[in-house]
Amino acid sequence: MSIEKTRKGFVVALAGVPNSGKSSIFNKLTGGKAWVGNWPGVTIEKKVGTLRLDSVEVEVVDLPGIYGLTAYSLDEIIARNFIVEENPDLVIIVVNATNLERSLYLALSILELGANAIVALNMIDLAREQGIEIDYQKLSELLGVPVVPTVAVTGSGLQNLKKLILERAKGGKARLNIVNYGDDVENAIKKVEELLKSNVPELLKKYPSRWISIKLLEWDEDVIRKVKSYAGGDEVIREVERIRAELQNKIEDLELYMTERRYQKILEIVRSIVRQIKPKGITWTDLLDSVLTHRVLGVFSAIAVLYMLFRFAFEISTPFVDLFSLLINGYLHDWILGLKLLPPWLASLLADGIVNGVGTVLSFLPLITMFFLGLAFLEDVGYMTRIAYLVDKVFSKFGLSGKTVIPLVIGFGCNVPAVMATRAIEDENERKTAALIAPLATCSARLPVYMVIAYAIFKRAAGGVVLSMYVWSITLALLVALALRKFVFKGSSTGFVMEMPPYIMPRPDIISMKMWERTKKFLRKAGTVILIGVVFIWLLSVTGPSGFLGVNALSSPELLEHSWAGLLGRVFSETVFKPLGWDWRTSVALIFGFIAKEIVVGTMAILYGVGEKGLPATLAKLHVFTPVTGYAFMLFVLIYVPCVATMATIRSELGSRYMLFALTYELILAYLLALTVVGFGHLIGVS
């Protein structure tokens, strides 16, 4: 028993096909909060956590999913490189029991690499529901590595998994020759192994010679490059070329042949470990898909599903938003102003600045959490891939594959993960296009702005008007994509290939975790960026070139016009925004909304003041907007600039040039569109 010092960190990687439950296992092992969801490609970056087992500190690494050791998309490259190049001390191969064939294909590739590995046979609960039971001990014998059955979401089997990790921490080797490629190829492999030993012995310190030989015979570009980087490598490649040519006299398509040998082995394994315990029947997934992916019914159901989720979020939250608004902007605000012991400037800062500014944003919390609930449900039930399938035909006309819709839907929550999610798109041109249109997905931060304006002007039609912003959002994203694909990121797409996992009933614990994680980010933003933003705006409003204007500035329009905020706003409202009919207060709101779009609402709340009926009522009373200038304003906020966090993400994913590009095109597009709406309004005389 030693509590003194832990051993040097020991690295365990989680590898497996997409959607096999790697992140779920990671969360259970490390207590982490890796994002999970029921579609392939949720994890797009490696994530590290620690697990303490007795006196051993284990570094657990969650990886993106891969189908094989040849990588196509950025996320796959991250996973592949980690497994192949970084030599983790132990690889936990997560095998999806409902996707045995593909899981084992990857498992064999990893075992061939000679990694110290164990297998977590996950999702055995779902496999049982589908009527199959798996003999995991037999699987362990056949693969030559330990196998533990697990159900990641309930944590069942994870104790055994931990025990195994500890055991294998001492080391362990995989069997390298599970697949026999037949005499001809096996002889060729031996020949290449000899070649490697005599020509590039250094290389063999890192990788098993059998693996390199197999990859060379399959003409794997990456491995060829690797071999060539060593002195004597060119010689090897020339010789391999000769050996391949010789083999091809007997075996026409060598790659196909070797893949087939692997699958034969896999089928042999699967046959001997799977027992059908229930007759195959029609599954829920088949039943649902016959409607939800039907070429006509599917589209209607998608519209119905999304519309219902939208109504659900609105109907449930509206009374709470009103209540929050009354409590915060009414009672709390007045109570602070009434406190006799506070100096007037402090009371004003607290009440007119912070409570009005941050509070108005926070009053939309119920709507935003309900929206996050809907999003989590969509993600976990398995519908995302169906949406991707349904839109693929239309999206392909715009030079995108259906997969691009996934980042866009995620973007409705927040644009930052949306930009990241584009990593799962294989085609380079398509991926860049997707990352640049992702900021057009109307994120939850813009929702409060729409709500305030829509309720101020459109009253009963507000719901429809807000919904129209989503239609604009997708339409504009597609049109910009079309332009980008035509002029900037040219080239035909590599096409759409995507697994469609079975539907699962989302688990309340996972849904609420995801809802809470997103809500927490919103709250944290309210407590930091938005708070600082509104305090700054309050300062700009009570001071001016003539010094401190007094706290009355906020209630006296004449004084306020002479504040810094007034001056700044008028620079814009009397120039570029003049044709759009927005006053100086609105202009100030837009300027600071660049930091985070919620600040638009916060700024308006400070500059116009909020009564207990809420900001929309105030805006309506003051006739700040006409229907035309208001709608133009909503559109402008939808488009005009990505928030600072999104810009930073675009920069780290694509570089500064593209970040500036995104910023510029969005500003121009926003302005032109707002101008068009106002112009059109004048034309038909609605202003």
Added chain:
Amino acid sequence: MMPLAFARPGSLVRVIAIRGGQGVHAKLRSLGIMEGRLLRVVNLMYGGPVIVEIVNDVGPSPKVALGFGISTKIFVEEV
């Protein structure tokens, strides 16, 4: 022999040949779609993507959606 893109929804087909670059081949193979395999055409949008399920005697794998571009490169025969 016809491209998968023009198969009949609900039909059972065998893959005869796959055209296209190495990348497409390797990606499809790692999903188990390759010459000789039996596929069930689950759903199909004319001029759009198709959903297939790999048929073998050893239990289910998740279905796979393939875009029009790729499904015109996979040649199949109805069985």
